[in-house]
Amino acid sequence: MSDSRPAADSNGRVRLRRAVAAAALATVPVLIAAAPLVPLALLLGPAGLGVLGPGALGGVPPVVAALIAAVVVGLGGSALVGPVLVDRRIARLPEADLEDRPAGFVADRVAAIAADVGVDAPEVTVVRSGAANVAVADGYRGSRLVVSTRLLRLPAADRDAALRHALVRLRTREAAVTTALLPALALVETVALLATLLVGRRPERTAADRRVNRIHGYEPERNRIPPRAYTVAGVLLWLLLLPAWVPAVLGERLYVSGGRRDADAAVARRGSAERDGLGNAVAFAGEAAGAADWPPLLDRLSFVSMADAETGRVRGTSRQEARFRLAVLRSKRSL
DSSP: OTTHHHHHHHHHHHHHHHHHHHHHHHHHHHHHHHHHHHHHHHHHGGGGGGGGOTTTTTTSOHHHHHHHHHHHHHHHHHHHHHHHHHHHHHHTSOBOOOOHHHHHHHHHHHHHHHHHHTSOOOEEEEEOOSSOOEEEEOSTTOOEEEEEHHHHTSOHHHHHHHHHHHHHHHHTTHHHHHHHHHHHHHHHHHHHHHHHHHHTOOOSSOHHHHHHHHHTTOOOOOOSSOHHHHHHHHHHHHHHHHHHHHHHHHHIIIIIIHHHHHHHHHHHTTOHHHHHHHHHHHHHHHHSSOGGGSOGGGGGGBSSOOOOHHHHHHHTOOTTHHHHHHHHHHHTOOO
């Protein structure tokens, strides 16, 4: 009894964290959809929300109706676009030229591990990449697993532990939630990177350049847009983005990064061989060259994050995530 109560408390905390984080992530597409819908409702009244059908929200105040529409359009649109976006990105990746027997072996191995994990075997795509990584996506178009040739070259125990990690995220439905919300998260990330670029923009010509130009009798046309204008534009863009960026960062830390740690724990509980194999795979994937080959769109769905430093700061994630996971796996303490 004394052993089961701490485990139950731990499971309860994990479920609470996942619920809070999923709710935070779900607000991101809603806020994005509300940005044009609420002003439209204020300007046009109920007629501005005719997309929901005549009389669908009769008697409801326009702002409330706009928020309801934002929930429907934001969450529904993101869930519809997410799997399509992932499938199209996967289709552009360079597929590995595997012989029939190795290709069949990969699919069979994934199917065997999926059966052990308790999920249906996903469609498997092996891509030619210098990154040692595997990603899993899920949605109404079915589940997909993308694995790089470099990860498949790891020792069998390390490779299988990484594949199991991905399939555990499929079982916990984390892959399905992340895939559904991926378009909104990618949009927030792109706008945040643009705003950061504008804030940090510097004039192309320094004072030394201008002095040299004057000495040689040449003074190019002055900058039509002063650098300060870029900074102001970047700050304003950040202020507009902040309501969606805050829940995106919270969800990123608690749901995506936390989901990787939860999957680590699930794999480690299988036994010492799986735990050691997973630690080896995390260490190799985090240190190996070739991260630039891995598509940023698949990063949140991946076994190991490969975001660059600037993108990691925009997401609010820790650059030490892989090292922390590895330290926990190697510490031999209970997960």
